[in-house]
Amino acid sequence: MADVRELMGRLGPTTVKFDTGRGGVPALTNQDIAAALGMVPAGLGRELLEALWWPESGARRSQRVRQAVIALVAPEYIRQQQALSLARTEFGIAKACMGWAGGAVTDAQRVERSRAEAKLEAVRALCWPNNTMEQLGALTAAVISEMAGAENCDACDGRRVQAAHDGSGVVQCECCDGTGLEALSGRKRAIAIGADKSAYQRFWQPVYEWMLERMRGAEREAAEAFNRALSRAA
Known part of the structure; x- marks a missing residue:
């Protein structure tokens, strides 16, 4: 697989001619390599392929890499923050229900508060830092x-x-x-x-x-x- 990736290096500036054929044996030309690369579906994988194995192209397409990485990370970050917000809300409700309107605190309410608190801590432990997107x-x-x-x-x-x-x-x-x-x-x-x-x-x-x-x-x-x-x- 690495040898296949390394073919992309032929697309960069060079003083050596690689596409002259070899003793009558059909060989891939630079045009073949470029055309094959064009068949790779657009997205993060293709952007990384170019950034890693065709640096000249990767440098020109840094904005596309940035957009692809954001598209990868942002949904997971948002999902985590939504899960954390929901867990906080559930914990707040459990606390509010204890001794509602001056009533006695029941064992069931204590159990529910403990459950909600444990869930909140578990969700918080799995969340990425708040400044993930900034970093x-x-x-x-x-x-x-x-x-x-x-x-x-x-x-x-x-x-x-x-x-x-x-x-x-x-x-x-x-x-x-x-x-x-x-x-x-x-x-x-x-x-x-x-x-x-x-x-x-x-x-x-x-x-x-x-x-x-x-x-x-x-x-x-x-x-x-x-x-x-x-x-x-x-």
Whole structure:
């Protein structure tokens, strides 16, 4: 898959002519590569594919990358905030019902208040920081940088699977969670987004890992579409 992606480098400025054919064997021309790229569905995956493997194009299309990332992150952020608002409202109602109009506080009301409070704390713990959207530019740059410089996982050598401990076959690699790639340390990620390690682990790690997983998935799907289009052109 990486070799297919690397073909996009031929679309950048070069002094070497790559599309001359090779001993009578049909070869992909730059026009074939550009046409195949044009067949990749528009969206986040294609924008990341170009940003990572055709930097000249990615630099020109930075606004499209920004829009695609916002379209990815904003709905999840809004969903979390709506869930938090609902949990707060439910907790407020539970508190208001206790001793309503001067009446006695019942055991059922206490139970409901405790339940609503526990739900509120659970929802709050899963929410991203309030300033997530303000920090989205730094997060995006760090994620793309990690994607661009990712090394193969040492444990599985990029194969995404490893031998099962019981000898029954292969299973998803535990070290890389099946990505085939070595993850950056929390310290390096913290530096990349301009935070200290403790702040990254406490606040930003869930956002970062959520974005990294989905952006990698989108880029992988785009690369697969690019590969299929190249196969038809070959």
